[in-house]
Amino acid sequence: MQIFLTILLVAAMIATVFFLIRGIVAFLRTTEADLMGDGPNQSGLKQNKAMQGRIVMQAAAVLIVVLLLLLSR
Template sequence: MNYVLVPVLLVLMGLVAFSLIKGIVAFLKTTKIDLETGEGSTATDMQLAQNKAMFARIKYQALAIVVVAIIMAASR
C-alpha cells in the first residue's frame, strides 16, 4: 500500500509547490499592475487568479495530509 501512497504523496507535494508558485506570480503581477497604474481596480483578474491558485494549494495540502495520515495508520 505504501508503494502506491508515497508516489501519490510526492505528486501532491509537487502540486502544492506549483500552486504556491503560481499564486506568488499572480500576486507579483497584481502588485506590478497596481504600482504602474496607481489604481487597485485594474488588477481584479490577477487577484482572481491569485485566489484560485491559493485555494488549489490549500486543497492539495489537505489531500497530502490525508495521504500522510493513511500511511501512518497503515504502518501500525
C-alpha cells in the first residue's frame, strides 16, 4: 500500500509542477491588449485554470503525505 501511495505522491508532485509551469507560460504570454479589454480574457482564464489545477494537485499531494505518515506508525 505504501508503494502505491508513494507512486501517487510522485505523480501528484509532477502534476503540480506541470500546472505551475503551464500557469507561468500563460502569464508570460499575456499581452498589453489582453490587459486592456473588459471582463475576463483568454490569458486570464488560462492562468486561473492552471492555478486551480495546481491547488488541487497540491492538496492531493498533502493528503497522500498524511496517509503515508498515518500508515508508517
